[in-house]
Amino acid sequence: KAGVTQTPRYLIKTRGQQVTLSCSPISGHRSVSWYQQTPGQGLQFLFEYFSETQRNKGNFPGRFSGRQFSNSRSEMNVSTLELGDSALYLCASTDRDMNTEAFFGQGTRLTVV
Amino acid sequence: GQNIDQPTEMTATEGAIVQINCTYQTSGFNGLFWYQQHAGEAPTFLSYNVLDGLEEKGRFSSFLSRSKGYSYLLLKELQMKDSASYLCAVRVSYNTDKLIFGTGTRLQVFP
Numbered sequence: 240k241a242g243v244t245q246t247p248r249y250l251i252k253t254r255g256q257q258v259t260l261s262c263s264p265i266s267g268h269r270s271v272s273w274y275q276q277t278p279g280q281g282l283q284f285l286f287e288y289f290s291e292t293q294r295n296k297g298n299f300p301g302r303f304s305g306r307q308f309s310n311s312r313s314e315m316n317v318s319t320l321e322l323g324d325s326a327l328y329l330c331a332s333t334d335r336d337m338n339t340e341a342f343f344g345q346g347t348r349l350t351v352v
Numbered sequence: 353g354q355n356i357d358q359p360t361e362m363t364a365t366e367g368a369i370v371q372i373n374c375t376y377q378t379s380g381f382n383g384l385f386w387y388q389q390h391a392g393e394a395p396t397f398l399s400y401n402v403l404d405g406l407e408e409k410g411r412f413s414s415f416l417s418r419s420k421g422y423s424y425l426l427l428k429e430l431q432m433k434d435s436a437s438y439l440c441a442v443r444v445s446y447n448t449d450k451l452i453f454g455t456g457t458r459l460q461v462f463p
Contacts (some may be wrong), residue, residue: 243394270449281455282395282439287448295450329394333449340385341449343394 241266243332243344251350257318260347264311264332271313272341273305276327285328288313289335320351354378356454358440363460364430372425372457374440382446386414386425387439389456395439398425427459435461 244263252258264271273285284297288307305315311332317324327348331341356376364370376384383402387395399407401416401423413426427434437458441451 272449272451274451274453279455282441282451282453284450284452287450289449295448297450331449331451335449340397340400341451342397343387345394 243330243342245328245330245344245347247347248345249348249350251352252320253352254320254322256320257316258320258349259314259316260328260330260349262313262315262330262332262344264313264330265334265342268332268334268342269311270333270335271307271311272331272333273313273315274329274331275299276329276346277325282329285315317349322351325349325351354442354444354452356440356442356452358438358454358457360455361458361460363462366430366432366461366463368430369426369428370430370459372427372438372440372459374423374425374454376421376423376440376442376452376454378442378444378452380444381418381442383443384414384416384423385441385443385451386412386423387441389437389439391436398438430461432461432463435459 270289272287274282286305287295307313327346329346330344333341358374386398389395399414437456439456440454
């Protein structure tokens with residue numbers, strides 16, 4: 240079984256631009272969560288999607304948004320990028336029917352200059 | 353509020369045993385997870401506790417006391433490859449996969 244796939248792996252953007260990150264969960268997993276990881280803050284929860292519905296949202300500004308498609312693939316978008324958005328963005332998928340652990344992708348390393 | 357505390361850094365010697373503690377104060381509780389993360393890599397699952405007691409998996413064990421809001425991860429027979437960050441995370445409800453993470457404990461194993 241393929242793992243969680245995130246694309247792209249690395250991105251460099253300038254302030255004010257927007258960015259879209261993609262996550263393909265493990266086949267059969269319908270739950271996808273996104274996290275931001277920075278050295279000082281650790282992993283911070285962004286959103287959670289299940290069957291195309293956002294079930295939870297973390298304490299991030301409205302510039303951060305996401306969605307999930309019918310095939311469970313998910314995207315997150317950050318508009319009007321700021322320097323502080325530089326981070327590793329991790330996606331995790333879970334088999335809710337089995338109530339098991341979350342499996343993480345390799346992440347997208349976003350650098351805002 | 354949600355709060356999870358773990359030590360920032362620990363060091364140990366190859367072959368030794370190390371215990372990484374985690375205390376939590378969360379609005380709910382539906383399981384505690386430990387993940388290992390090597391630099392530049394994805395977090396990988398180590399263990400899961402939802403009931404009080406000890407869960408053992410090879411060289412790794414994890415303990416949970418729900419009444420004390422406390423868990424620890426025990427690593428035995430340390431190897432150099434165990435040098436990594438160890439993340440403690442709590443799932444606060446059955447109806448969500450949202451995890452609240454501590455800031456992680458960076459473990460360095462020396463020969």
